[in-house]
Amino acid sequence: MKAEEISRKLIDKKLKVTPQRIAILEAIINLNNHPTAENIVEYIRKNHPNISVATVYKVLDALVDSRLIKKVKTERDIMRYDGVVESHHHIYCSDSDRIEDFNDNELNELLEKYFEKKKIPDFKIEDIKLQIIGKYIKTK
Amino acid sequence: MKAEEISRKLIDKKLKVTPQRIAILEAIINLNNHPTAENIVEYIRKNHPNISVATVYKVLDALVDSRLIKKVKTERDIMRYDGVVESHHHIYCSDSDRIEDFNDNELNELLEKYFEKKKIPDFKIEDIKLQIIGKYIKTK
DNA sequence: TTTTAAACGATAATAATTCTCTTATAATAA
DNA sequence: TTATTATAAGAGAATTATTATCGTTTAAAA
Incomplete structure (x- = not known):
């Protein structure tokens, strides 16, 4: 994604544009595998060696608040981030830290219909995410 | 749940039984709302004032390893634990830390059938969990 | 170009969790 | 029942991810 395109996203959210x-x-989008803050620092330092860890955390917070990125739920104590903000599901590998995206409109419609029919009492659903847990199998 | 019943669970997993x-x-089961380590310490100290925080963490780890409890995925940096090990879903309140269990066999069957038909390439599914995010609404 | 509110960077502080090491105890064998 | 031993518990230090502080810099509006 071009820097200009990213600037636009920031401007749209009324965030001051800084390098x-x-x-x-850009790092979160390019590293498209749910990076940690540390992954992001490491990636950025290649071209931007003086960036401070504190800045990364502060910017991540701001981006989450503006809904340009999302936090990813895990059962580890390291936060991970997701550049895909459209509702989607996650595949969690049960023997590594890999998290993959999973998109499936047919499934989304199925779920939507299901919960229209069967409401949860006193609860307004805002989003439904699947965590698909399992293992990648080697083929051949 | 009686202490005896809990002892049995530990013995079954070949864990040494200690008070x-x-x-x-017992705390995790009674506090049945996905407590943090801190919640557990607080609860236990009422009857067991000398328990060490380190012990609580070590025991929690052992219980997770033996699959007597599970970690709960959240997007906060505080770990939460779940005494219900059978596969089930979670309702996350989007404006508090509340996490409720959600059980629905019809839904489970629906999902099972769906993923039987539509397999994920090179992936063996072990469990599917829904995160239902939304808000509780006041009635009346 | 000037102004200024906001962001950055460095480092200290915090908080949850893990580690270390000594003492205590549950489970097993005698 | 008592002795033995491996394991667990307790206390506090250490670690690690994250947050706060504060002086300096900078983006963007005037």
Whole structure:
């Protein structure tokens, strides 16, 4: 994704455009595998060696608040981030830290219909995410 | 749940039975709302004032390893634990830390059938969990 | 170009969790 | 029942991810 395109995202959210913010958002999008803050720092330092860890955390917070990125739920104590903000599901590998995206409109419609029919009492659903847990199998 | 019943669970998993382990497992089951380590310490200290925080963490780890409890995925940096090990779903309140269990066999069957038909390439599914995110609404 | 509110960077502080090491105890054998 | 031994518990230090502080810099509006 071009820097200009990323600037636009920031401007749309009324965030001040800085080289750090562009680099961080770009990193999350390019590293497209739910990076940690540390992964992001490491990636950015290649072109931007002086960026501070504190800045990365602050920018990540700002991006989450503006809904340009999302936090990913895990059962580890390291936060991970997701550049895909459209509702989608996650495949969790049960013997590594790999998390893959899973998109399936047929499934989304199925779920939507299901919960229209069978409401949860006193609860307004905002989003439904699947965590698909399992293992990648070697083929051949 | 009676202490005896809890002892049996530990023995079945070949874990040494100690008052601390019984108290911790009992706490998780009684506190049935996905407590944090801190919640557990607080609860246990009422009857067991000298228990060490380190012990609680060590026991929690052992219980997770033996699959007597599970970690709950959240997007906060505080770990939460779940005494219900049977596969089930979670309702996350989007404006508090509340996490409720959600059980629905019809839904499970629906999902099972769906993924039987539509396999994920090179992936063996072990479990599917829904995260239902939304808000509780006040009635009346 | 000037102004200024906001962001950055460095480092200290915090908080959850893990580690280390000594003492205590549950389970097993005698 | 008592002795033995491996394992667990307790206390506090250490670690690690994240957050806060504060002086300096900078983006963007005037």
